[in-house]
Amino acid sequence: MDYKYIEQLLERYWECQTTLEEEAILRAFFRQEDVPASLLPYRQLFAEEDKMADEHLSEDFNERLLARIGETLPAAGQPEGGFFKAHRLTLVRRLSPFYRAAAVIAIMLTIGNAAFQSMSGEADNAPQVAATLPSDSLQHPAIGGPEHQSAALAPQPADTLAK
Amino acid sequence: MNEISFRNVVLPLGDRLYRLALRITLNKAEAEDVVQDTLLRVWERRGEWEQIANPEAFATTVCRNLALDAVKRAGRNATSLDKVDNGQWSAANGQLQVASGQSEMESREQLSLLRRLMDGLPEAQRTIMLLRDIEGKTYKEIAAAMGISETQVKVYLHRARTKIKEQIWTTNI
Numbered sequence: 227m228d229y230k231y232i233e234q235l236l237e238r239y240w241e242c243q244t245t246l247e248e249e250a251i252l253r254a255f256f257r258q259e260d261v262p263a264s265l266l267p268y269r270q271l272f273a274e275e276d277k278m279a280d281e282h283l284s285e286d287f288n289e290r291l292l293a294r295i296g297e298t299l300p301a302a303g304q305p306e307g308g309f310f311k312a313h314r315l316t317l318v319r320r321l322s323p324f325y326r327a328a329a330v331i332a333i334m335l336t337i338g339n340a341a342f343q344s345m346s347g348e349a350d351n352a353p354q355v356a357a358t359l360p361s362d363s364l365q366h367p368a369i370g371g372p373e374h375q376s377a378a379l380a381p382q383p384a385d386t387l388a389k
Numbered sequence: 390m391n392e393i394s395f396r397n398v399v400l401p402l403g404d405r406l407y408r409l410a411l412r413i414t415l416n417k418a419e420a421e422d423v424v425q426d427t428l429l430r431v432w433e434r435r436g437e438w439e440q441i442a443n444p445e446a447f448a449t450t451v452c453r454n455l456a457l458d459a460v461k462r463a464g465r466n467a468t469s470l471d472k473v474d475n476g477q478w479s480a481a482n483g484q485l486q487v488a489s490g491q492s493e494m495e496s497r498e499q500l501s502l503l504r505r506l507m508d509g510l511p512e513a514q515r516t517i518m519l520l521r522d523i524e525g526k527t528y529k530e531i532a533a534a535m536g537i538s539e540t541q542v543k544v545y546l547h548r549a550r551t552k553i554k555e556q557i558w559t560t561n562i
Contacts (some may be wrong), residue, residue, distance in 0.1 A: 240554050242547045246525055266558050270503050277504075277524045283407045283421060288400055291425055361535055 229262055236268065398444055399431050405445075405524055406452040412519045413456035414463075415508055423459055440546040449534040453516065460512075506556045514549035517542055 235252050245253070255261070258274040262387045392421055410420035430451050431444075441447050458480065507515065513535070520526040528539045535542070 237424065239551050242543050242550065245529065249522070250525075256537070271500065271553060271557065274501065274504050274507065275522050278408065278412075278519070281408050281411060283424060287403060287421065291400075291428055294425070311456075319463050 229265065232265065236265070395432060395435070399448065402448050403428065406448060408523065409449060409452055409519060410456040410459075410473065412498050412513055412515050413453065419459055419463070420456070423452060423456045429454075430499055443533065444529065446533045449520075450536065453535070457512070477535055502560060503553075503557070506560075507554065510549050510552065514545050514552075517545045518549045521546055549553060 232252070232255050235244060235248055239249060239252055253272050253276070256265075257276070261269050335353045403424055406424045407420055410423035410427075411417060414420050414423060427448060431448055438444075475507070507518070516535065517531055520531045521528075526534075528542050529541045532539045
């Protein structure tokens with residue numbers, strides 16, 4: 227098996243050029259059973275570090291500490307009480323996200339409605355204007371001649387508007 | 390340390406602080422006392438938690454200082470270990486001179502030779518090796534906890550690793 231990669235990593239490890247991830251690779255490698263003889267001397271270093279990582283406070287440490295502070299640990303499965311910061315939420319504060327969401331929706335609906343109305347208003351006006359024009363002006367576009375133009379632009383008789 | 394919970398944020402740091410204190414004091418009972426004092430100090434300063442950006446770095450700094458104080462109080466300052474570092478390694482003969490109590494010496498004799506070599510490193514090197522190799526901290530985090538630059542952290546770590554590497558080969562562990 228080629229151990230060049232591990233050897234290179236190891237060289238970079240001694241020079242403090244390895245990343246935490248690369249150091250984790252080295253650690254995992256040296257935890258294996260099959261380590262070549264050339265790398266075997268280094269295995270104990272990583273094994274010692276693993277042992278050091280497994281050192282813990284005595285089990286009753288937290289209870290002793292909390293007793294000195296004047297508190298006790300909550301029973302297993304119970305929510306923590308005591309001296310940690312708790313915020314009492316009122317109903318209004320609890321519902322405030324919904325209020326905010328409702329306000330945003332209301333604003334959006336208002337804007338949307340206003341935009342829709344203004345757009346639909348323009349669309350409604352267009353037929354009204356067309357309706358005020360005489361039927362012959364639609365049949366004779368302005369490009370037909372100067373007389374047609376003047377006829378189209380001239381004020382319409384009252385009976386045409388009545389139509 | 391905004392909205393910190395002592396139970397959820399500070400207490401879980403206990404084991405890490407213990408390992409740090411143990412690497413400095415090299416004594417389990419003393420290390421536990423140091424951790425207890427550290428956590429009590431953090432608790433006593435609960436009025437200032439809002440201003441503490443990184444609770445772990447803060448607790449680590451307090452713990453290290455208290456551990457160094459404990460070593461000094463016990464009359465076996467960290468430099469006694471550092472002397473071993475300055476060319477006085479006699480670990481190959483199993484006679485590493487650590488200024489400590491007799492019972493501690495006896496228990497230390499049961500440790501592996503490599504472990505005693507590691508314990509014989511200067512305090513700063515031991516601490517940085519622990520924070521990097523065992524706790525998996527970045528150079529930046531270590532620098533913040535120890536109040537030194539990242540470059541200094543790398544220099545100390547390089548010295549420690551080089552020494553261990555040399556000793557591995559010279560003592561043929």
